[in-house]
Amino acid sequence: MQNITWTIGDVRITRIVEVEAQLPFEEFLPQANPEALAPHAEWLRPHFLNEDGTLTISVHALLVESAGQRIIVDTCVGEKPIEGFEILNPASYDFLDRLAAAGFPRESIATLLCTHLHFGHVGWNTMRDGDRWVPTFPNARYLFGRTEWxxxxxxxxxxFTSTLADTVTCVIDAGLADLVETDHKLTDEVRLEATPGHTPGxxxxxxxxxxxxxVITGDMTHHPVQWAEPTWxxxxxxxxxxxxxxxRRLAREHAxxxxxxxxxxxxTPTAGHLRTRNGGCRFEV
Ligand SMILES: [Zn+2]
Known part of the structure; x- marks a missing residue:
């Protein structure tokens, strides 16, 4: 779960992992039965199809540095255990320590952006303070999509939104949030793009x-095989x-x-390029 950094022109993007989990393919993507998966096995291995036939899900935050601003994109699962998703509870809640160790103390974050409001993307918006939940990033504006909210x-x-009250509503009530449109510009280099379907906003x-x-996907895909099989x-x-x-649209635009x-x-390695192979789309690292 090493941090990874990518550079796009003058922008730096750093991955900080909260938790990783192995899951049976079909449990996660029901259409990915062994027969349907077989034609993709070669290009998915070794990173995106494990030896034992499982897939690995990583829950991570992406720190985007642009125009002197520190932007955190999605804040993982956080400190509240999610019933039915115990596999995603981090073994230790040291995410904020690792964020600080990577050079991003929580006070230094200027902007927080949630791609959508499912529990794995809003968790560290807040942290425990006794029996209350308080905003984790005291100097940040929290950007939530208006359509999504x-x-x-x-x-x-x-x-999937069982944590909304403690991670989103309370931040809005505290006056730290801005509701933004789906084409919002964060800086001259960083903008939002509407990718509806997984959730409306x-x-x-x-x-x-x-x-x-x-492009940071959010949950418009959860796994690279979905570029080749967009209906999964x-x-x-x-x-x-x-x-x-x-x-399909993003595959056309970016392949x-x-x-x-x-x-x-x-x-890991988390990032790659879309390429046309044999008339289909592949994700290659
Ligand atoms: Zn989601």
């Missing part, structure tokens, strides 16, 4: 600097057809373009 605030509590992060491009989704996808269409694709849940 409008959707979940009116929904019954769902398993889901955004990816597009970085452009010095003629180079990168997970149970949490709110609109499976919309999620498939978004994956063979040189764009560095950084997966929010892809295990």
């Amino acid at each position: 409008d959707h979940w605030r009116s929904e019954e509590e769902a398993p 889901h955004v990816s992060v597009h970085i452009e600097s010095g003629g180079e491009h990168a 989704g997970i149970s949490a996808d709110v609109d499976p057809a919309g999620a498939s269409e978004t994956r 063979d373009s040189g764009t560095l694709v950084i997966g929010t849940h892809y295990p």
Whole structure:
């Protein structure tokens, strides 16, 4: 779980892992049965298909440094255990220590961006203070998508948004949040891009600097095989057809373009390029 750093022009992006877990492929992506997976096994191995047939999910934050600003994209699972997802509870809650050790003490973060409001992306928005939850990043503006917030605030509590009150609502109530549109510009080099389907207001992060491009996926994919099989989704996808269409669109836009694709849940090495092979799309590292 080493930190990894990428450079896109003048922008630096650093991965800080919170937790990794191994899961049976079909449990996570129900369409990925052994027969369907077989044609992809060769290009997925060794990073994205383990020897024992499982996949590895990484939960990590991405620290984007642009125009003198420190931006944290997605804040992992956090300190609150999630019922039914115990496999994603970190063995130790030392994420903030590791963030600081990497040069990013929580007080130094200027902007926090959640690609969407599922529990694995909002966890460290807040931290425990006795029996209360308080904002972890006291000097940051917290950016939440307006469309995303409008959707979940009116929904019954769902398993994937079970932490909303303690990680999002309380930050909004504290006056630290800005509700932003899906094409919001964070700096001249960093902007949001609407990638709906997994959730209604889901955004990816597009970085452009010095003629180079990168995209942080969020959950518009969870695993690289979904670039080759865009109809393969997970149970949490709110609109499976919309999620498939978004994956197809981004594959068209970025295949063979040189764009560095950084997966929010892809295990090490986490980033790679989309290439056309045999008429299909592949993720290559
Ligand atoms: Zn999600």
